[in-house]
Amino acid sequence: MSNAIRIHSFPLSGHCHRVQLFAGLTGIGHELVPVDLAAGEHKRDPFLALNPAGKVPVIEDGDVVIADSTAILVYLARKYAPDWLPADAVGEARVQRFLSLAANEIANGPAAARLVTVFGAELDAERAKATATYAFDLLEGHLTGRTWLVGDRATIADVAIYSYTAHAPEGNVSLEPYPQVRAFLKRVEDLPGFVAMPSTPVGLAA
Template sequence: MRIHRFPLSGHCHRVELFSNLAGINYELVEVDLAAGAHKAPEFLALNPAGKVPVIEDGDTTLADSCAILVYLARKYAPDWLPSDPVGQAEVQKFLSMASGELANGPGAARLITVFGAPLDAERAFTVAKYVFELLEAHLEGREWLVGDRATIADIAIYSYTAHAPEGNVSLEAYPNIRALLGRIEALPGFVPMQATKVGLAA
């Protein structure tokens, strides 16, 4: 399997992280966003939206990090996705959060700080506070987001949560979230995302 990625993208990292945790053999293909490689015809043939990540797995080409997590879990690591309807729905709730509030809150704050993105910083901080308060409350008395073991829900929220401080969003007020991040980082096969500031895990 090939993962087309940009190393500072949390969307890409969650796919790489899950592939590693699930023991899936993969090859990383770097996409130079600064050079516009994601808009080149050969990349647009893989994903007309011109975004990373994209995976190529045999005859299957798939974009969107959360969709990729579902695909990889169903095909290679079913223990990471509950089989019951309620469990699957709970996982989907956090996949939606990862693509919505998490991306528009701490993810957007990081884009502003790290890449100079012309986004609304005040809104990003407000959304970050909202989503982290939700997660913190949900995790009270729990080890994992869904059920009694790690699922793709935990992986989906990991990257942009762990790297929220790069966007000047502190995790100090959220001990349950920090404990969850620690449990994910202790899983066999964990690989970190490349950091962009001194003082964060490389």
């Protein structure tokens, strides 16, 4: 895989999973480079030379280095899989709406709730669950009568939303009230090239 991108990643991170999932769905050749977060590998060189913020994921594509899962999805779509990011202004704006949802309400909702239960993070679990409810209520309404979040095919919007939504139950956030969301998750999982993120029993990684 001499032409493969390198994905610096942690297997239990939904942000990292988005990148790996997108690479799998689009057939982008890649090599996973594990980063030992427990040992603090992400907070020292040589990792900090790639991302001074000290966070995963980071990709290397030849001489190009990009951090942040959303930025990576946009880059990979534009360069390798343009069908996954609309080129028209309206379509791109609609995708951006869900990239923003993923970076805000999803990150501060189900992702934060999962950080509490799985990793023992000192965050406000009830606030995170309330934010998750708000986000999933929005998604449930939007997905009614729709197959995908934007347009008539999967885009990076669906990839960005999938990982932490699918793993919301690990943060004690039930998906039972959201049949449209659960059906959406199943559609993503049925796509060719789908890659699952490992499930983590509560407290295992704490």
